Amino acid sequence: MTIRVLLWGFGAIGRQLADQLRPERESGAMHLTAVVRDVEAHRERGDHGVDLRPGVTNVDWQAALDDVDLVVECAGVSPARQRGPDVIGSGRVLVLASVGALADPDTARALLSGPGRLWVTHGAIGGFDVLASAAEAGGLDTVRIRTRKLASSLIRPWMDTEQTQQLRRLAPGEDPVTVFSGHPAEAIELFPGNVNVAVALAWATRGGFPGDDVEQLAASLQRVEVELLADPDAELSTHEMSASGPAGRLMFSFESAPSPENPKTSGLTALSVAHTLRIALDQRRSVTETNS
Ligand SMILES: NC(=O)C1=CN([C@@H]2O[C@H](COP(=O)(O)OP(=O)(O)OC[C@H]3O[C@@H](n4cnc5c(N)ncnc54)[C@H](O)[C@@H]3O)[C@@H](O)[C@H]2O)C=CC1
């Protein structure tokens, strides 16, 4: 049986993901479709064996969903918030790369309410097994993440001229500039393409707080502290995480090789999406076999 997967977003992550899924594509176990703005422009860059359909803004979303078994989101936080609830509402599986969408409690509630199933990817960072174990036992008091990226990937339209110029002029060897310090929910509004990892960290360490998943996540988002630095020497995006409490002191550091498709995105993210997708498919297969 061929599993039909919709790639929702066919940029750096979507393209690298399609490459990762070559064995499944070539064996006929999986068929990938992507809805894109400009089919010809994408064909020129290589379609990576993906069936390209025109659309994005004017796509008949319901018809697109009718044609697939599973959706992989790698389009961005805003599209994930807009359309993710429809995917879950249709009973389909959604694999989420833009984990930052969960920082909005209404979106989180819709994505976690079913009948479809949400899979949250670990993205460009990890170590979540041990962090989740410690958090569930009430073993963490502080959870921190410091992300360093090149200034060019952190310039945002809302920045004033002075801040934009400061980031543009930042030269190798100079001190890093802190562009954000605070909690993940605010960070993801300001830098939706850069701090999904911080929301993912809050998701991973929500255990131990009272309430359901959404209430736990809201409390966890208040505990996680994020620092985002424009670092002229951060040729590789780096993420340093630390957590401490009765469980001990845990420290992790990630320097991810850049995506082969876009140096601003960590290559690990597409690998995380591929891995999560394969787990989701295994689970779907075993449920189908049990029911048949
Ligand atoms: N969890 C993590 O660690 C990470 C998560 N991300 C998330 O993944 C997203 C995608 O990352 P990249 O592939 O590097 O970005 P990208 O900009 O290379 O690709 C995004 C693609 O989605 C398309 N797109 C935008 N809105 C769309 C819509 N409504 N429907 C369909 N397609 C749409 C764009 O045209 C573009 O081709 C980021 O915006 C971020 O939210 C990115 C890096 C790490």
Ligand SMILES: O=C([O-])CC(=O)C(=O)O
């Ligand atoms: O790719 C990375 O290093 C992380 C990133 O952009 C995000 O978490 O949004």
